[in-house]
Amino acid sequence: MLQIKDLSFSVEEGNRSVDILKNINLLFEANKFYAITGPNGGGKSSLAKVIMGIVKPTRGSIWLKGEDITALGITERAKRKMGYAFQQPPRFKGFKIRDLLNLSFGEEKNEDEICDLLLEVGLCAQDYINRDVDASLSGGELKRIEIATVLARNLTLAIFDEPEAGIDLWSFQKLVETFQTMHKDKETTIIIISHQEKILRLADEVIIIADGMVKEQAKRDDIMSRIVKDLECGCNKTCDVGGVAYVEPTG
Amino acid sequence: MLSQLDKKLLEMVADLHEIPQGAYNIRKNGAGLSRNTTGNIDIVNKTDKSGIDIIVKPGTVDESIHIPVILSQAGLQDLVYNSFDIGEGSDVVIVAGCGIHNGGKENSQHDGLHDFIVRKGAKMRYVEKHYGEGDGKGKKILNPKTIITVEEDGVAEIELVQIKGVDQTIRDTEVYLHDNARLIVTERLLTYANQEAESKITVELLGKDSTAQIISRSVAQDQSKQIFYLNMLGKNQCRGHIQCDSIIMDQAVVRAVPEISAYHTDAQLIHEAAIGKIASEQILKLMSLGLSEEEAEEKILEGFLK
Numbered sequence: 001m002l003q004i005k006d007l008s009f010s011v012e013e014g015n016r017s018v019d020i021l022k023n024i025n026l027l028f029e030a031n032k033f034y035a036i037t038g039p040n041g042g043g044k045s046s047l048a049k050v051i052m053g054i055v056k057p058t059r060g061s062i063w064l065k066g067e068d069i070t071a072l073g074i075t076e077r078a079k080r081k082m083g084y085a086f087q088q089p090p091r092f093k094g095f096k097i098r099d100l101l102n103l104s105f106g107e108e109k110n111e112d113e114i115c116d117l118l119l120e121v122g123l124c125a126q127d128y129i130n131r132d133v134d135a136s137l138s139g140g141e142l143k144r145i146e147i148a149t150v151l152a153r154n155l156t157l158a159i160f161d162e163p164e165a166g167i168d169l170w171s172f173q174k175l176v177e178t179f180q181t182m183h184k185d186k187e188t189t190i191i192i193i194s195h196q197e198k199i200l201r202l203a204d205e206v207i208i209i210a211d212g213m214v215k216e217q218a219k220r221d222d223i224m225s226r227i228v229k230d231l232e233c234g235c236n237k238t239c240d241v242g243g244v245a246y247v248e249p250t251g
Numbered sequence: 252m253l254s255q256l257d258k259k260l261l262e263m264v265a266d267l268h269e270i271p272q273g274a275y276n277i278r279k280n281g282a283g284l285s286r287n288t289t290g291n292i293d294i295v296n297k298t299d300k301s302g303i304d305i306i307v308k309p310g311t312v313d314e315s316i317h318i319p320v321i322l323s324q325a326g327l328q329d330l331v332y333n334s335f336d337i338g339e340g341s342d343v344v345i346v347a348g349c350g351i352h353n354g355g356k357e358n359s360q361h362d363g364l365h366d367f368i369v370r371k372g373a374k375m376r377y378v379e380k381h382y383g384e385g386d387g388k389g390k391k392i393l394n395p396k397t398i399i400t401v402e403e404d405g406v407a408e409i410e411l412v413q414i415k416g417v418d419q420t421i422r423d424t425e426v427y428l429h430d431n432a433r434l435i436v437t438e439r440l441l442t443y444a445n446q447e448a449e450s451k452i453t454v455e456l457l458g459k460d461s462t463a464q465i466i467s468r469s470v471a472q473d474q475s476k477q478i479f480y481l482n483m484l485g486k487n488q489c490r491g492h493i494q495c496d497s498i499i500m501d502q503a504v505v506r507a508v509p510e511i512s513a514y515h516t517d518a519q520l521i522h523e524a525a526i527g528k529i530a531s532e533q534i535l536k537l538m539s540l541g542l543s544e545e546e547a548e549e550k551i552l553e554g555f556l557k
Contacts, residue, residue, distance in 0.1 A: 052539060054539075073538070074535060074538040075538045075541060075542065078538065078539050078540060083539065084539050086535075090530055090533045090536050092551065092554055093554070093555055094468070094554040094556065095551075095554040099554060103540050103542070106540075149536075153540070
């Protein structure tokens with residue numbers, strides 16, 4: 001469904017070129033759920049942005065359903081039913097949540113339909129529908145609305161960049177259920193960048209990216225059992241974030 | 252008799268598709284065109300100068316007054332004085348505004364001086380929209396001066412909107428708030444090409460527990476210039492908040508000159524001002540929903556100025 005071939009991405013820093021992604025090759029099959037994990041700064045978000053067309057790769061190509069989409073911009077990719085939930089969503093002064101979600105739906109929806117969507121991301125709809133998407137929203141609220149903008153669209157490929165960041169435990173559980181339902185009910189390929197074990201355990205396959213490279217791509221059970229083994233032998237650092245086990249492979 | 256052009260101008264400045272219900276006074280090219288009064292709202296001509304007195308009886312609720320001005324005669328210089336007396340305990344909406352069509356070489360200009368007294372416990376919502384059109388070389392100029400006094404427990408909600416097409420404007424608004432009076436000013440302003448806009452709003456919080464909030468948002472495009480002087484003076488136990496945001500584009504220039512002054516230890520005044528371009532993240536987000544870059548920019552500006 002989505003294929004990434006020999007993809008590299010670098011940025012200029014002063015007089016030197018810094019490699020962010022190095023020779024990435026990945027295949028994402030239709031309707032499957034992929035979790036991408038790995039240490040901070042390893043290139044996960046950059047990969048998501050390259051897939052969505054937010055930044056252009058330095059080398060390599062991206063193919064969607066057999067079409068080379070490397071040269072296409074973000075709008076064209078969105079029109080091919082690709083969607084992306086930003087890790088740090090922007091705020092919009094003067095935009096009501098209703099307005100943003102209607103744009104996401106691509107048409108005016110009635111209040112009940114918007115409310116249903118907000119409930120999916122754990123927000124009490126009546127309290128939010130007419131609020132502005134501005135600084136009056138907390139980071140967690142904004143994040144959930146960002147996720148709702150992606151859920152609103154009937155997508156072929158949905159990418160979520162650390163959807164759990166800034167979200168409280170109760171809402172996180174709701175979010176896990178939402179992703180579960182999305183995977184079960186919709187014909188969408190899901191790619192989620194995450195550090196949360198609960199989300200990794202939803203995926204069909206887990207991809208570890210570190211130092212700009214794909215370190216591993218394997219079926220969830222294989223990779224999760226390996227991570228657990230690594231933990232037992234002390235090869236990885238672990239910590240506890242909000243009662244949910246957090247796994248950070250050291251490489 | 253309203254022409255198609257008159258109707259369009261009325262629609263732009265007052266959302267009127269035809270002659271409104273209730274009290275109204277329509278002024279066209281410097282003269283009264285049409286008027287209606289009600290049992291509670293009287294409109295009379297001033298005897299010493301051009302303009303009208305609008306008198307709202309105490310206790311009048313859920314009534315509206317439309318007083319739009321339209322200028323379609325190129326080169327006309329119109330000056331009008333309007334006085335509003337909003338009776339005690341009343342609750343009314345006033346829709347003003349001016350639309351200019353200038354297809355000629357000479358400048359068309361409308362200067363309006365409005366003074367209001369919002370009596371004890373009364374609530375007034377005042378909407379003033381300005382709009383210009385026409386491809387003549389003459390400028391479309393609008394200079395409103397507004398003076399508002401809000402008595403004890405009164406509320407004034409002021410919405411000042413410059414939709415488009417006004418080449419030059421100097422807006423001057425003064426508000427005086429007495430005990431427990433409340434003011435909300437919402438200003439929206441768009442300039443482009445070589446247009447120039449100056450907005451000066453001065454609020455004196457004179458009474459105990461008076462409150463004021465000014466939310467000013469503007470977009471400056473092309474080579475246009477904007478300047479804002481927003482000034483709040485706390486002279487009693489009071490609260491005031493100014494929020495001034497501008498989006499700057501192209502080669503435009505925006506100046507915001509904030510001033511808050513406290514003359515009382517229990518005066519709480521806040522000023523926030525920001526000028527910046529459209530955040531690229533905002534554009535990218537909307538593009539990720541399928542909008543083109545131009546559509547995304549348009550939506551962001553539309554929302555910002557809503």
